[in-house]
Amino acid sequence: MNPNKTNKPCVYITTSKGRGVVYIGVTSNLSERIWKHKHGVTEGIVKKYRVNQLVHYEWFDTMEEATSRELELRHWERAWKNQLVTSRNPYWKDLSHELW
Template structure:
């Protein structure tokens, strides 16, 4: 089952929230309608500004944990590379090319072929 790692914002360069799910469309519905109490709802983070597909939820969870270790400036740069205008990507979930590409020959590359 595919996993998604994502970053939400409340506005351009605003508050950021990193999350993980196997159903990004459903999760965005929950975020948009305040159905998930917590940080994202409290701070109005409902704009999908960055996402990454992983081949399974375990790898997605690992990636989310690593994202949370990085400083804000690194996350802003990550967003700028995929989405320089900070557009809401919710309607583009299935058409955005996955930005994560492991190096050829690495132990992860076979999962993404």
């Protein structure tokens, strides 16, 4: 992946091992944010439940578009979120390797 692309606005979904917790976030630097998730730098739910497996991400042209999508996804039922991830990543593999 082009390293410059990881500096675009993005909505991402991470999960804990076993898919117990699903976290939706927005960032302008996906590589850095996922590094923080993986190294326990991010406090709160991410650190507490080790929500560090990147399973879905979507790029946007503006942060406003990304933030709007994040809010939309946060209001979805869990089953819909699961279907979104499964439709693009059927085995829920960690996609973080695509960033480096």
